[in-house]
Amino acid sequence: MAIGEFSARSGLSAKVLRTYAAAGLLVPAAVDSCSGYRYYAPGQLQQARLILLLRKAGIPLSEIAEFLQHPDPDTLQRWAEELDVELAGRRQALARARDQLSLPAADALPARHGGGRPVLAMAAGSAARQGSSRAVNQDALLVSPPLFAVADGMGDSPGGEIASRLALDTLQAAFTAPPSAEALATAACEAGRAVWQRADSDPALSGMATTITAVVVLDTSPRLRLAVAHVGDSRAYLFQDRELRQLTRDHSLVQGLVDADQLTTRQWRAHPRRALLTRALGLAPVIDADIIMPAVTGAARLLLCTDGLTAQADQAQLAAVLSAVADPGQAARNLAGLASRGGGDDDTAVIVIDIGRPDQQS
Ligand code: MG
Numbered sequence: 001m002a003i004g005e006f007s008a009r010s011g012l013s014a015k016v017l018r019t020y021a022a023a024g025l026l027v028p029a030a031v032d033s034c035s036g037y038r039y040y041a042p043g044q045l046q047q048a049r050l051i052l053l054l055r056k057a058g059i060p061l062s063e064i065a066e067f068l069q070h071p072d073p074d075t076l077q078r079w080a081e082e083l084d085v086e087l088a089g090r091r092q093a094l095a096r097a098r099d100q101l102s103l104p105a106a107d108a109l110p111a112r113h114g115g116g117r118p119v120l121a122m123a124a125g126s127a128a129r130q131g132s133s134r135a136v137n138q139d140a141l142l143v144s145p146p147l148f149a150v151a152d153g154m155g156d157s158p159g160g161e162i163a164s165r166l167a168l169d170t171l172q173a174a175f176t177a178p179p180s181a182e183a184l185a186t187a188a189c190e191a192g193r194a195v196w197q198r199a200d201s202d203p204a205l206s207g208m209a210t211t212i213t214a215v216v217v218l219d220t221s222p223r224l225r226l227a228v229a230h231v232g233d234s235r236a237y238l239f240q241d242r243e244l245r246q247l248t249r250d251h252s253l254v255q256g257l258v259d260a261d262q263l264t265t266r267q268w269r270a271h272p273r274r275a276l277l278t279r280a281l282g283l284a285p286v287i288d289a290d291i292i293m294p295a296v297t298g299a300a301r302l303l304l305c306t307d308g309l310t311a312q313a314d315q316a317q318l319a320a321v322l323s324a325v326a327d328p329g330q331a332a333r334n335l336a337g338l339a340s341r342g343g344g345d346d347d348t349a350v351i352v353i354d355i356g357r358p359d360q361q362s
Contacts, residue, residue, distance in 0.1 A: 003028070006040040010048035023061040025051060025068070057083070081198060088165040095128070095137070122217060122355050124148065125329025127336035129348040131308060139306045139349035140164035142214075144172055146179050149214035150234050150349045152306040154280065155199075159208030163195050167210045167281050170194040179216045181227035181293055188214060188229040188281075188289040195282035209282035212289065213248055213304055217355050224296040224355060229289040232280050234349075235310055237318065238294060239301040244319040247294060251279035269311050299356030301328075305335065308348030313338040328352040 007014050012026075017038070020026045026048060028038035047068070054064045059079060067075055122145055130137040138153040138160035149171055153164030174190035176183050191212060199208045211232025218225045226247075228236050233250040249255065253276040257263040268274060281287050301322055309318075317338060325331040332352045339348040 001040055001042065003038040003040065006044070006048075010045055011052065012048055020051065020061065024065045025061060077201075081201060084166055084169070084194070084198065085162065087169060088162050091165055091169070092136075092161060099128070099130070122146065122353065123328050124351060124353040125327065125332045126349070126351045127329075127332040128350075129308070129336040129339060131344065131346040131348070132340075133345035134347055136161050137347045138164055139308065139347040140168050141304075141349040141351055142168040142172055143351060146217040146219075147172065147175055147184075147214065148216075148302075148304055148351050148353055149212060150304045150306050150351060151213075151281075152211040152232065152234050152308075152347070152349070153208065154210065154275075154277075155205065155208030159199070159205045160210070162198065162205060163208040163210040163282055166198060167191040167195050167212050171212070171214055175216075179218055179227075181216075181218075181291055184214060184216050184227045184229050185289060185291050188212060188231070189286065192231070192281035192287040192289075193285060196285050196287075199282050209277075209280035211277070211306070212281055214289075215302060215304060215353075217302075217353070224300075226292075226294050226296060226302070228292045228294070230292070231287055231289045232277050233275075233310075234304070234306045237303040237305075238296070239303060239319065239322045240296070240298070242319070242323055244303075244315055244322065246315070247292060248290070251290075252277050274311070275307075296355060299354070301331075302351075302353040302355060303335075304349075304351040304353075306347065306349045308344055308346035309335055309339045309350055311339075311346060312341075312344040322352070328354050 003014055003017060007017060017026060021028060026044055029041040030039040051064055057079065124143050124145065126141050126143050128137060128139060128141060136157060140151045142149040149168055151164035151167045153160030155163060170191040171187045174187040195210060199205050211234040213234040213236050214229045215236055216227045218227055228247055230236065230248040231251060233252045236247040238245045238247055254263060254268040254271045254274050258265060258268055263271065279287060303318065303322060318335065321331055321334045321338065325334055332350045335350045336348050
């Protein structure tokens with residue numbers, strides 16, 4: 001077919017087709033020696049569509065030409081992983097810019113879905129603090145109502161920060177509507193697989209891993225219900241009727257010692273092997289998250305945090321801030337402040353979420 005028809009059917013302009021041909025892509029099947037007119041074979045339409053997709057993914061023409069000579073799944077996987085790293089780097093840069101300007105991460109975000117109709121009264125605020133002994137913040141947080149999560153990355157730099165960011169980016173991308181505990185469990189599993197694949201494919205990132213504590217607020221009439229997915233020692237707490245309840249249970253050596261009555265909850269903070277986790281995303285291809293589904297009656301406040309906070313503040317101190325500070329963003333910042341006042345040198349990520357039906361809010 002002539003270049004005009006091929007252009008119309010492939011969606012590529014004649015100018016773009018000439019550029020591609022110069023790069024060795026979609027070379028015309030025939031060129032009229034008199035008029036110089038270019039002709040394409042119908043079979044080239046499929047290749048045109050493939051090139052369009054790869055261009056949409058940002059792949060340079062030279063790499064596409066090479067790939068089409070020898071298409072293989074490893075190259076596609078490598079491109080996907082390079083995107084993960086680039087995305088993580090760009091998110092990190094934005095977070096640093098925000099920190100440098102001392103701006104809050106997110107404040108009083110009204111939760112909306114389904115055509116913009118507010119389903120639940122929900123407001124959230126967050127704070128992140130880089131530990132004094134750290135070159136980069138290895139903790140990450142996600143505020144994407146009704147989905148919220150914190151992650152604490154581990155591994156030689158840059159492994160820790162890549163692991164936590166990659167886990168939360170994957171969690172968000174893999175979490176599908178309608179919100180449910182199943183969707184959360186699947187997304188958490190995908191997050192673990194992404195971290196493991198990345199660690200397994202890059203020797204420089206070998207051994208990187210991350211905690212994850214993620215919650216989705218479910219609108220299950222007549223009560224609200226939370227679905228919590230949890231791996232590691234980051235935590236979720238529920239604050240209601242002036243009482244703070246820890247929803248998650250740490251996957252750590254010291255938690256085992258506390259359970260066996262060999263340590264008190266006071267002693268665990270000072271234990272030299274406090275950071276030793278018995279479960280973390282990235283340590284195996286498939287890591288099962290604990291899933292719990294507490295019901296919530298009336299208005300309540302939810303706290304998600306990494307161990308940078310819980311190692312420095314006890315439950316009474318957390319409850320005091322959650323009780324005294326009405327604005328969730330300010331409460332999150334005050335809690336992150338507790339972590340530094342306690343002399344902590346670890347990174348800290350905190351999210352405070354106010355939930356409840358409008359007619360139940362007090
Ligand atoms: Mg930590």
